[in-house]
Each structure stands twice: as structure tokens, then as C-alpha cells.
Amino acid sequence: MKHKWSEKTRQPNGDSRKVCTREGCDIVCMSCHGVDSHGRQDHWKEWWRGSEKIQVGGLTPACEPVEVDA
Numbered sequence: 001m002k003h004k005w006s007e008k009t010r011q012p013n014g015d016s017r018k019v020c021t022r023e024g025c026d027i028v029c030m031s032c033h034g035v036d037s038h039g040r041q042d043h044w045k046e047w048w049r050g051s052e053k054i055q056v057g058g059l060t061p062a063c064e065p066v067e068v069d070a
């Protein structure tokens with residue numbers, strides 16, 4: 001199932017953030033950028049669920065409801 005992304009929101013530091021609005025998924029995709037150890041521009045994606053970083057880079061995680069501790 002594909003994520004149902006919200007509008008992207010731009011962070012003050014230039015990173016962007018979008019949230020899957022499908023109930024139970026609520027995954028957050030952060031498009032991050034910075035400079036690597038060689039001084040080159042670098043960008044990557046981070047996937048978050050709540051305050052937990054679940055993945056960095058790679059393929060988009062599946063859109064699926066997850067059990068969340070109350």
C-alpha cells in the first residue's frame with residue numbers, strides 16, 4: 001500500500017518533512033541534507049515513527065498500521 005503523504009513542510013534548516021496520514025501508519029519522511037566528512041553536499045532520507053528513527057535511506061518502508069504502545 002502506498003503512503004498517503006501530507007503536504008511537505010519545509011523546516012527552518014531547509015530539510016523537508018512529510019507525514020503519512022493513513023491511520024495507524026503515521027510514518028514521517030524527513031528529507032535531510034548536510035555536508036559529509038569530505039565537505040561535499042550530502043542528502044538522505046530518514047523515516048520516523050513518533051520519536052523513533054526506524055530507518056535511514058534505502059527503500060520507503062511499507063505503509064501499514066503498527067501497534068503503538070498506549
Ligand SMILES: [Zn+2]
Pocket residue numbers: 002003004020021022025026027062063064
Ligand atoms: Zn503510510
